[in-house]
Amino acid sequence: MQAQDTAGNLGLSPSVTARVDNTPPGRVDVGLEGGDGWRNTNDFAASWTNPAENDRAPIVGATYKICSASASGTCTQTDVPGDGISRIPLQAPGPGEWTVSMWRHDAAGNTDPDAASVPVTLRYDPEPPQVSFNPPDASDPTLITAPVVDKISGLADGSIEISPAGSGTWQALKTTTDGGRLVARIDDATLPAGSYQVRATAHDQAHNEASTTQRSDGQPMTLTLPLRIATTLGAGIPRERIERTTVRRHGKRRVTQRRVTRVFHSIALALGRRAQIAGQLTNRDGQGLAGADVQVLESSETTPEHLIGDVTTDPAGRFTYTASGTTSRTLRFTYAGSAVTLPAQSSVRLVTPAASSLRVNRSRVLNGQSVTFGGHVASVPVPAGGKLVQLEVQLAGRWQTFRTVRTDQAGNWSVPYKFARTRGIQWYRFRVELPREAGYPFAAGTSKSIRVRVRGRA
Known part of the structure; x- marks a missing residue:
């Protein structure tokens, strides 16, 4: 400012600064520290x-408004002073979901609720869920269900465990959530028989935890395994035979005979031959299970186990399966069980000997002449590098090997042989033996024998 007196003298005042701001602070984005997930402690900050x-x-202060997230929720509003304020500690008014928005004040007194931030959500749940077991269902006894009640944040996940009674060792079962319940199955076919305790643990969205070993009726959740009905599956090759028995009657010995059927679980089955396998699936009382599906799986030295067929039991629980002599193999008959019956299985071993033809180009020769033995190995595929073949001759009642050779990859072989020590007329008997070899899915086998007449000097 400037002042002048009547004499024309001027006076100047010191300068001052005038600050004018009539615009309210604008909207800013607000974040909730730690995210907007459910929490079990009432400790928030925006x-x-x-x-x-x-x-x-x-900026010298802020105002925040907390409202219930429900449509008819009430709101409360709070002023928070602070130079340059950029953070507000918060607490939810109670359990549940709440929305929070904020607007700022400046030093000129400007503020505008219409510039409130986009609301963020507080989720607070201090209460653990409530969990209990449903009683087992007689129509599906291995199914274990545990309803979970959590009225605020809701069920997040959980687990069901099983423990032999008194052991203190718990084994987790594969557990899923289905709506508002925990669901698991007990594999009573693999667990030892006995008494077991079952425990369920549930977590809600706020990480509150609750566990129980009780049913909804207050009884302890204890089970006696197995839960399902035991079954027996028998399979084998029936063979009839005559059994003779010597009995003494009236001081005399008499031999009686009767025809009996024995069931074998391992037999020798020649290449290309067939055998009928018979079996029966029964419950613990020996009653047949009708209409059950029985799968047939095969494994051998060179092939892993795989499915080759299935059969269905008749009204008495019986079934038959015709197997061929292809390789030495094990057939496993399996019943997968049902909701109320346990699985069962039985194995049959088929031992197929290796097979080869045998021929000779001449069956009558003179001493000093040669013949050529040959043949074809029918038990294929042959090993890489050919199948080992042993040519044998019968001398003094015993078979002796005198030549060995390997077949080609198609299984063909030949062996020349010259007779040099024969005197008079001799009949020689020859055969081929195919020894057992690693990686070759056949047992040791022999061919039919052939005869060669050799005439030498007397």
Whole structure:
């Protein structure tokens, strides 16, 4: 300011700064520290960043409004002073979901509720869920269900465990959530028989935990395994035979005979031959299970186990399966069980000897002449590098090997042989033996024998 007296003298005042701001602070984005997930402690904080505004009045406070997330929820409003404030500690008014918005005040007294931030959500649940077991269902006894009640945040996940009674060792079962319940199955076919305790543990969305070993009726959740009905599956090759028995009657010995059927679980089955396998599936009382599906799986030295067929039991629980002599193999008959019956299985071993033909180009020769033995190995595929073949001759009642050779990859072989020590007329008997070899899915086998007449000097 300038002042002048009547004499024309001028006076100047010191300068002062005038600060004018009539614009309310604008909207800023607010974030909830730690995210907006459910929490089991009432400890929240909202924060934001104040933009730089050098020509505006500084921020000196903020107002936040908390409202219930329900449509008819009430709201409360609180002023928080603070120079340059950019964070507000918060607490939810109670369990549940709440929305929070905020607007700022500047040093000029400007503020505008219409510039409130986009609301963020507080989720608070201090209460653990309630969990209990349903009693087992007689129509599906291995199914274990545990309803979970959590009225605030809701069920997140959980587990069901099983423990032999008194052991203190718990084994987790594969557990899923289905709506508002935990679901698991007990594999009573693999667990030892006995008494077991079952425990369920549930977590809600706020990480509150609850566990129980009781049913909804207050009884302890204890089970006696197995839960399902035991079954027996028998399979084998029936063979009839005559059994003779010597009995003494009236001081005399008499031989009686009767025809009996024996069931074998391992037999020798020649290449190309067939055998009928018979079996029966029964419950613990020996009653047949009708209409059950029995799968047939095969494994051998060179092939892993795989499915080759299935059969269905008749009204008495019986079934038959015709197997061929292809390789030495094990057939496993399996019943997968049902909701109320346990699985069962039985194995049959088929031992197929290797097979080869045998021929000779001449069956009558003179001493000093040669013949050529040959043949074809029918038990294929032959090993890489050919199948070992041993040519044998019968001398003094015993078979002796005198030549060995390997077949080609197609299984063909030949062996020349010259007779040099024969005197008079001799009949020689020859055969081929195919020894057992690793990686070759056949047992040791022999061919039919042939005869050669050799005439030498007397």
